[in-house]
Amino acid sequence: MSEKIWLGGIYLKDEGGYEIILRSLLHYKKRLMTVDKSPEIKDSAAMFGGILLLAARKEMPKINETIQKIQKGLSDTQSVNTLEEDIPFLEKALSSYELDIQKAQDTGHEYYLNLVGDLASVKNDLDLIKIAKSKINQFE
Helix, strand or coil, X not given: CCCCCEHHHHXXXXXXXXXXXXXXXXXXXXXXXXXXHCHHHHHCCHHHHHXXXXXXXXXXXXXXXXXXXXXXXXXXXXXXXXXXXXHHHHHHHHHHHHHHHHHHXXXXXXXXXXXXCCHHHHCCHHHHHHHHXXXXXXXX
């Protein structure tokens, strides 16, 4: 019985998928750094903001580590395959970015607009996010 090949690694390295993944990770980092300012938290009890901010800061090293893995993987195929274990984390970053783009579009709330940046240019990322979510989960 042969071992399955993670096609998501090929997508990341050879098909340029790393670009949307890196943007999503950087967005996720920015989102976590400002989680206490998000409308959802401001509307709920104030004490949860601090707790969520502490939990978010614990995620920062994982983001930085994953970014380094991706950068290393661009020059080394074996390194990119180590990202297979990070698929759930990559999906979380992609979903966070996707949701915040949609909230910026739908609500026009200043927090989300500042978070995603130029709305006209990030709208194109919605299609790339869908592709990335699908491709990083492919095996052969």
